Amino acid sequence: MAESVKGTVTSLSSLFPVEEAQKAAKRVEEIISERQKQLDQLRDFADDNNTLIRLVQRLPDELHHDIMVPFGKAAFFPGRLIHTNEFLVLLGEGHYAERTAKQTVGILNRRGKALEVQVESVKALMQDLKAEASFFDATASEAAEGLVEIREDYVEETSPKEASMIGIVEPELPISSQAEDVSHVKDEEYDRIFSRLAELEKEEEEAEHANQEEIGSDDSDVSPGHVILEEEMKSLELEERGKSSRIQSTEKFPDHWHVEGSKATSKENCLPENLAYGKFNLTENAPMEPQAEEDVKAPVIAETKAEAHPSEPQFDSSKAFTGSIVEHNSDVNSKVQSVSRSSKPVSRFKMQRK
Amino acid sequence: MASSTGLRELQRDLENKANDLSKLQKDISKNHQIRKKYTIQLGENELVLKELDLLNEDANVYKLIGPVLVKQDMAEANANVKKRIEYISAELKRLDSTVQDLEDKQNSKKETIMKLQQKIQSLQAGKGKA
Structure with missing residues (x-):
């Protein structure tokens, strides 16, 4: 073969x-x-x-x-x-x-x-x-x-994960897609999604007990964060629609993001390293509202505009294309641990700058 | 030139082998037919034996020999049928072994024929290139 x-x-x-x-x-x-x-x-x-x-x-x-x-x-x-x-x-x-x-x-x-x-x-x-x-x-x-x-060859190790992941990721996928800018090349999108999936899986495996609380809080956080984001979007969309330039938002957002990520890790530095990303993702929604409302407004709008629609199809496509999931997964999985964490922000940058 | 004569020889060889193979296949099918006949006879004889076992000792049993019915003892008839069954079973076994043998031969023949065909093809390909 x-x-x-x-x-x-x-x-x-x-x-x-x-x-x-x-x-x-x-x-x-x-x-x-x-x-x-x-x-x-x-x-x-x-x-x-x-x-x-x-x-x-x-x-x-x-x-x-x-x-x-x-x-x-x-x-x-x-x-x-x-x-x-x-x-x-x-x-x-x-x-x-x-x-x-x-x-x-x-x-x-x-x-x-x-x-x-x-x-x-x-x-x-x-x-x-x-x-x-x-x-x-x-x-x-x-x-x-x-x-x-x-x-198609059946890839043993990825498939069961993937099966379990679909269940886990379903609630989170919109979030991750909301946090990211979406309108892009399919392959990279897939890469990102699946590296994320793999990471989530890793987190679960390696820190099941430590993570359990966080997952709980994450789940509870998810929906309010979501709602607030949407509300913000609604209210702010009108005033800031024209003003907030895309460039501004993309410039701000990653920085702000990283800050939060580091904060999160420093807060919970008792957790293993590869949890950091998960943490940072988990916290990313919660702190967003109190801490950086003003900052966030712009990116949120910019992104939600871009995303409100794409997020759904993207989700669907990941479901429908289970065949191709296998293909990408095998590629991604090899990278996951070393490359994806470092490469991912870069790819986001690239995409956002486009 | 040498290759073309070699090719011809190979083709002749192949033809012979193919003939042998078809002969073997004919034998096998013949054997199968005989085997079928014997199996049917075996079934019939077993039926007869069953019926004979159900008969009373004093029942009149006849055997059809040519155009006449010859009266037989129950014991005699029983022994006859049993012997016949034995014979048929032995015959069936023999036929099985011969069929097996023939099939082995057939397979080996098939293999040699395949090899010959490959050789001929490669030779022809070589000639085509040259």
């Missing part, structure tokens, strides 16, 4: 040529018709057996029967059937036994049961063959339609 390409795409028709699939389907159909013939034959046998049983049961009712005896192929002559309770029964393989009517009926019944078993087995076989035939037909038609098979 090439490393640059995570998945392979093969058209179904190259794997199973249409004619081949049709040929296979035809062959299976032939086998099915053969089996059908066999089944019909067995059913005929069973019917014959049943009529024979009825006849044998009826014969001893009379002492003798007047019948037309076949003579050669074309001729009959009248005769009388006597000894109506004596039968010479073919047991198979040239063995005959003299039996009474009752005993004969017993033998015939047993034979009928054997036939039934055979019928059932043939039926089961036919069902299997029919399933096979339908599969071949489906394959043939799919190949004819130009269906494509996409194969």
Whole structure:
């Protein structure tokens, strides 16, 4: 597998040529018709057996029967059937036994049961063959339609994380996207999101107990912060819409951000280093309102404008593109610990300056 | 020049091998048919044995030999059928082994044919380049 390409795409028709699939389907159909013939034959046998049983049961009712005896192929002559309770029964393989009517009926019944078993087995076989035939037909038609098979390696270590992350991140993703400027190149966006996801996961793993309170406070903080931001946005949007330049906001924001980040870490420096980012993100919403309201106004507006809409699609896309999540994740994960923290602010800068 | 004669030889070889293979396949299918027949006979004989076991000791049992029915003892008939079953089972086993053998041969033949084809292809490719 090439490393640059995570998945392979093969058209179904190259794997199973249409004619081949049709040929296979035809062959299976032939086998099915053969089996059908066999089944019909067995059913005929069973019917014959049943009529024979009825006849044998009826014969001893009379002492003798007047019948037309076949003579050669074309001729009959009248005769009388006597000894109506004596039968010479073919047991198979040239063995005959003299039996009474009752005993004969017993033998015939047993034979009928054997036939039934055979019928059932043939039926089961036919069902299997029919399933096979339908599969071949489906394959043939799919190949004819130009269906494509996409194969992608399953990345063991990232996928479970990702699964759990989706749950965790859902409430937070809007925040992170709010804190960041959004309108940008998809790949970088993904990189950021997923490095963030990975970090969140790391935080959880490494400092589950220490972090629990913070997460709680974070969750509680999230919504008020959110609300306030929105309120601010509403009220301030009008007055500052024209005034607050984008440049101003972008210049202010990262600085302010970093200050807060460092403050947060200094406040809670008991936590491991890689928690710092998480802290800084967690606190970033809470202090924003009391501490830096004036400062924040401008960036908030600038950003919320940019974001109110993109934040949703972005979120959705991350959901819908689970396939590509895997791709990016594998890239990102390798970087996460060393690169992402340092590279991320830079990328934000870059983007914001654009 | 040498390569072209070699190619011709290889092709002749391939043809022979293909013929052998088709012969083997014919044998195998024949064997399968015989096997099928024997399996059916085995089933029939087992049925007969079952019925014979259900018969009374004094029941009259006949065996059809050519156009005539020959009266047989119950014990005799029983022994006959058992012997027949034994024979058929042995025959089935023998057929199984021969079929296995033939299939092995067939597989090896197929492999050699594949190799030959590859050789021929590579030779042709080489010739095409040259």
